[in-house]
Amino acid sequence: MMSKSLVAYFSRRGKNYTNNGIAELKEGNTEIVAKKLAGLTGSDLFEIETVQPYPDDYQQTVAVSRQELADNARPQLKSQVANMAEYDVIYVGFPNWCGTMPMALFTFLESYDFSGKKIAPFCTHGGGGTGRAEHDIKKLCPQSEILPALSINGDRAANADEEITKWLAKRGLKK
Numbered sequence: 489m490m491s492k493s494l495v496a497y498f499s500r501r502g503k504n505y506t507n508n509g510i511a512e513l514k515e516g517n518t519e520i521v522a523k524k525l526a527g528l529t530g531s532d533l534f535e536i537e538t539v540q541p542y543p544d545d546y547q548q549t550v551a552v553s554r555q556e557l558a559d560n561a562r563p564q565l566k567s568q569v570a571n572m573a574e575y576d577v578i579y580v581g582f583p584n585w586c587g588t589m590p591m592a593l594f595t596f597l598e599s600y601d602f603s604g605k606k607i608a609p610f611c612t613h614g615g616g617g618t619g620r621a622e623h624d625i626k627k628l629c630p631q632s633e634i635l636p637a638l639s640i641n642g643d644r645a646a647n648a649d650e651e652i653t654k655w656l657a658k659r660g661l662k663k
């Protein structure tokens with residue numbers, strides 16, 4: 489049977505911290521990587537979106553995300569993947585927020601039965617790499633095979649093709 493894969497990602501457009509200070513990003517860094525990954529692997533693409541949007545302002549978003557982390561919150565998501573059972577490999581993408589994934593990823597990973605599936609995490613960050621995210625994913629999905637994550641500095645998202653291709657090859661994933 490052909491293996492079927494999904495790229496599911498969370499990404500925030502708006503003001504963010506870059507090499508050149510605070511800048512308005514039209515497309516989120518994780519979104520850029522997610523689209524490249526979907527193209528390279530022939531995966532379906534799904535955006536994880538919260539019902540309550542995050543502020544456009546960077547510092548305000550940091551404050552909201554800190555509070556959600558402290559509360560161990562599970563923000564409500566806008567939509568569900570109807571056919572999750574069909575996928576064997578799920579690429580799960582997110583920015584590093586406060587040293588781990590945004591809490592929306594916790595909601596997402598708790599919403600489905602991922603047992604027996606491969607989860608391939610990818611992350612964009614501002615220098616902190618994946619932080620505690622891989623550890624947290626393992627706790628949320630104990631019955632899944634969690635592959636070592638692809639970690640990309642957000643400023644390099646648009647030029648990450650080679651890093652992505654190398655990671656796919658190293659992890660035995662379809663190119």
Ligand SMILES: Cc1cc2nc3c(=O)[nH]c(=O)nc-3n(C[C@H](O)[C@H](O)[C@H](O)COP(=O)(O)O)c2cc1C
Binds near residue numbers: 517551614
């Ligand atoms: C709320 C918030 C918290 C963040 N916390 C961290 C962090 O702890 N470590 C880090 O390396 N980068 C952190 N960043 C930077 C983002 O991980 C980075 O800019 C990422 O590429 C953003 O991806 P996106 O455009 O897909 O949302 C944070 C950004 C935001 C908005």
